[in-house]
Amino acid sequence: MSVSGAELGGLGCSVKRKEDARFIRGQGRYVDDVQLPNMVYLQLVRSPFAHARITGIDTADALEIPGVLAVITGEDLAAANLSWMPTLSHDQQMVLATEKVLFQGQEVAAVVGENRFAAADGAAAVRVDYDELPVLVDPYAALASDAPVLREDREEKTNHIFHWESGDREATDRVFEAADVTVSQDMLYQRCHPAPIECCACVADWNTTEEHMTVWMTSQAPHAHRTVFALVAGLPEHKIRIISPDVGGGFGNKVPVYPGYVCSAVASLTLGRPVKWTEDRTGNLSSTGFARDYHMKAELAATKEGKIQALRVKTLADHGAFNAAAQPSKWPAGLYNICTGSYDLENAFVEVDGVYTNKAPGGIAYRCSFRVTEAAYLIERAVDVLADEIDADLRHAARLDV
């Protein structure tokens, strides 16, 4: 007797998506579609420099513009102990810059206006004076002994963030010393951005009488975001509701908490009105969570017949100005230790060092990769290089060792 997929409850059948009905009619509800009575708009002022000391912020002209309700600076937030927020990787990140900026596009001030025009005019009128500082964009240069220390807020006066390793270093080294053939390849898995078509946005609505905060957010992690909001604002979690409506793509980019969200909440707390912040594409690409940026060195040791014996990996991970990595594994390099692939190795050793540079903070688990994309690229490229070296057929080499 044969049973069809339909009878089994959908197995093997094409299933209609429940959300299509609203999406094909233009009736989705994304964050920027939310309109609340009495709502005002927030626009961020961003740094044009990647590393610079802030010598002054003049908000007087901005406050003169009709419709501008408030200008918030890092100093204002610092007075309320709100100028830093925790990241999802045991680091902290500036909400609005105080003293200096650490990457181009960093958030420096927030302007709230009655409408988007007033907010934009106000943001354009905020005058920020900067003294430029040397810029570090190369993670190797960031570890040089004479490199400027980027993060003055940290006790450790270095640009080194973390060291993580897995495997047996000594045993792996011994295999390399005795091997017939060794190959080495430096690889850069370049920084990329998830770039969902919908940029980040929120509407923060502080209810003054009930003392309750509702935030509509482009969020892939509303529960984690509620916790961060509670930590930053000092509100208990039950006083905060995060609503993540339809999200126009995330790909990991909407897991971290961003300064625009926090500024909107602060503005709503201050003004007692709903505050909408909608990021533009330039802001999204220049300041939100990137992926990859792994500078990898892979070495393989093998017999002259092409039998792979050991893998040794050294990697510099460029995390930008703040370690805002957002992925759910407990390791600082995610699941990068799968870099042995499917090969039958006697020994392997992998180490990763995280480094601060003057770039946007990250990196996130782009399309849930948890660094396995970097790992898979590394091992397959290394096997290609080995096959070239021993002049063996690549597929033959792979078959021998899988």
Next chain:
Amino acid sequence: MATTTSVSVTINGKEYAADIEARMLLVHLLRDELGLTGTHIGCDTTHCGACTVLLNGIPIKSCTMFAVQANGQSVTTVEGLARNGELHPLQEGFSEEHGLQCGYCTPGMMLTAAALLESHPDPGEAEIRRAISGNLCRCTGYQNIVKAIQHAARSMAAGPASGNGEAEGGEG
């Protein structure tokens, strides 16, 4: 405060008049003033196509056009694709062929396709891909988007009346 200007635009067959700032973008007129939030904003630089609408039947990026430039003209948005409760064949096609995931690029994608099918009722795959080259999808659905548009072309060729072939027309 900037001075305001009066505009009158026919949208999905209905006339709208508003007093707006001269610098207001067409997409903000549609979304903020008229509440037609089916048209989305993705890049504000004419790259992504999420804000695509039809202006007198021609696809344009409404994030880089001032609302006043549409004065006296006819605009079709995603809200105008279905007629009298009847879905446009493109809407059926996108649903049937899984031509969408997050739905954010979908309205712009369907309007670009509507204009294509108006001028090329039986487009080849290359023609379809060229037509939607100004509309980005990040959930990686181009394969199924092409199938969705082919699906719509087939049903428009086969079926008479019900699918109302001239979607983008509005009144024009």
